[in-house]
Amino acid sequence: MSEDFGLLEPADQPGDEWEKLDVSDTEADRIARRQDREFDEFRKRIKDTEQFKLQESVFDDATLAAVYKLVQDGYVDAFGGPVSTGKEASVFEALGGQAGERPEPGSEVAGGGPEGVTPEREVAVKVYRINSSNFRQMRDYLEGDPRFEGIASDKKAVVLAWTRKEFANLSRAQKAGVRVPEPIAVQRNVLVMELVGHAEERARRLSEVDVENPETAYEVVREYMRRLYGAGLIHGDLSEYNMIIHDGELVIIDLGQAVTVHHPNAGEFLARDCENVATFFTRQGLDVDPDDLRAYVTEPEADPTGEPASGGKTESNAEADGKSTGASDEA
Structure with a gap:
């Protein structure tokens, strides 16, 4: 068996080593570098806190990135201490950001505060551990659920699906008139929801x-x-x-x-x-x-x-x- 191989004809003469290339910064480059610097600062700030030292196994880089995204999107303003700690997940107290539904200033819910004063809303941040979660038990509840057909079998995919599942279940339950913690936002393995009670005086x-x-x-x-x-x-x-x-x-x-x-x-x-x-x-x-x-x-x-x-x-x-x-x- 024989084949004929031909060569492509050059469309133009190639450039030389002094050819000028545009390597100037674009706006996208500047935004990306700023976001990288902000994330590095955020990671250093979180890792220096006592909560991180106590819960270091919870905050891997992927989880820190998820928390950072929730902060950037305005769902969390400040991170607090742990409310509860379990094998599969830890729940932390936090202050809700502007993206969360806060009471209107001066409203009865806000305690009649003056106009222009935005009351702080406490929220719960639930972080699922990807490495230590009960993978097999989670799959038992996910498999057969038509909302999660075709989910990958690796542990990370299961935990991320589980987190979104809890958010979806809370949303559906709330719409049905069931008193549950109000779901606020979800990002990867991190769920933000209403804090029922207080960290110092838990429900x-x-x-x-x-x-x-x-x-x-x-x-x-x-x-x-x-x-x-x-x-x-x-x-x-x-x-x-x-x-x-x-x-x-x-x-x-x-x-x-x-x-x-x-x-x-x-x-x-x-x-x-x-x-x-x-x-x-x-x-x-x-x-x-x-x-x-x-x-x-x-x-x-x-x-x-x-x-x-x-x-x-x-x-x-x-x-x-x-x-x-x-x-x-x-x-």
């Missing part, structure tokens, strides 16, 4: 308080479970450890593992949630049957005036939803 988990009115608390919980289900979500790990009490409100937290009702294990996760909730409120003196709870949660138009499992007459869930759960801070 208490349901497991840590003396529930003075368990009937009302139970009605609020089951109504939130029903609203989640109506929005196509199942919490997947609901218990007294993933519900907190603050200012008389019951707040559902940790929605990272929440799955859609189309997940192949949705029925199993819902059954477990109902069992956990029934077990807790049975310890509070109520007669709660997990099967009855599941029937209520999955009923498309559940009767809000239905009798509770304890057999006593109660107010409607719509009324109970806006009332205090009657939980005190006595652990």
